[in-house]
Amino acid sequence: MYYTLVSYWRKVEGGSIVYRMSPAKPVCPVLHRAIELIGSRWTGAIICVLIRDRARFAELRAAIPEISDRMLADRLHALEAEAIVVRTVVPASPVRVEYELTKKGRGLAKALDAIGKWAHRWSDGGAKDAASAKTHVARAERTSARGTGRERELGATPRSSGRSSS
Numbered sequence: 275m276y277y278t279l280v281s282y283w284r285k286v287e288g289g290s291i292v293y294r295m296s297p298a299k300p301v302c303p304v305l306h307r308a309i310e311l312i313g314s315r316w317t318g319a320i321i322c323v324l325i326r327d328r329a330r331f332a333e334l335r336a337a338i339p340e341i342s343d344r345m346l347a348d349r350l351h352a353l354e355a356e357a358i359v360v361r362t363v364v365p366a367s368p369v370r371v372e373y374e375l376t377k378k379g380r381g382l383a384k385a386l387d388a389i390g391k392w393a394h395r396w397s398d399g400g401a402k403d404a405a406s407a408k409t410h411v412a413r414a415e416r417t418s419a420r421g422t423g424r425e426r427e428l429g430a431t432p433r434s435s436g437r438s439s440s
Contacts, residue, residue: 311356316341316349318386321375324359325383328374353379 312318316338323329323337335346350373353359358379364370375382 311352311358312382312385314349314352316345317353318389320346320349320353321358321379321382322386324373324375324379325386328362328372330370330372334373358382 312321319338319341320334323334329337331346331350334350335341335343338346341349350359350361354361356378357376359373360376362372362374364372
């Protein structure tokens with residue numbers, strides 16, 4: 275099934291406005307699928323948490339208190355199926371499972387940052403929080419720089435091979 279966008283234009287004829295539909299153009303199915311995936315409830319929040327660093331299930335649950343365990347598991351499974359998140363089993367006692375964004379998932383940092391800027395600009399009656407937006411941009415750039423050789427340039431710290439236990 276394809277969805278279509280319909281635009282309207284107006285023409286003034288003798289003082290009256292006539293609305294006409296322009297020819298419908300099909301929406302790109304790839305774009306539609308991406309928007310449906312990222313726009314699913316809680317998915318954006320999960321990705322935002324994982325942009326900061328890898329996390330265990332309980333850490334994700336704590337960072338997003340309104341999400342149920344079942345919904346979190348479903349969203350992680352969907353993101354894993356799309357190769358946006360990778361699930362790693364750490365062989366320790368007890369066994370730990372960690373979730374981390376793949377390169378494909380880290381590619382969403384700039385898109386989510388743009389959405390964050392938009393939200394800050396248009397929420398609360400158009401009030402802007404420029405300092406917060408700059409912080410989000412810097413964090414996204416540092417995160418996306420990991421593993422690209424640009425860590426020093428942007429002040430990012432390379433990922434360590436294991437998590438420190440605190």
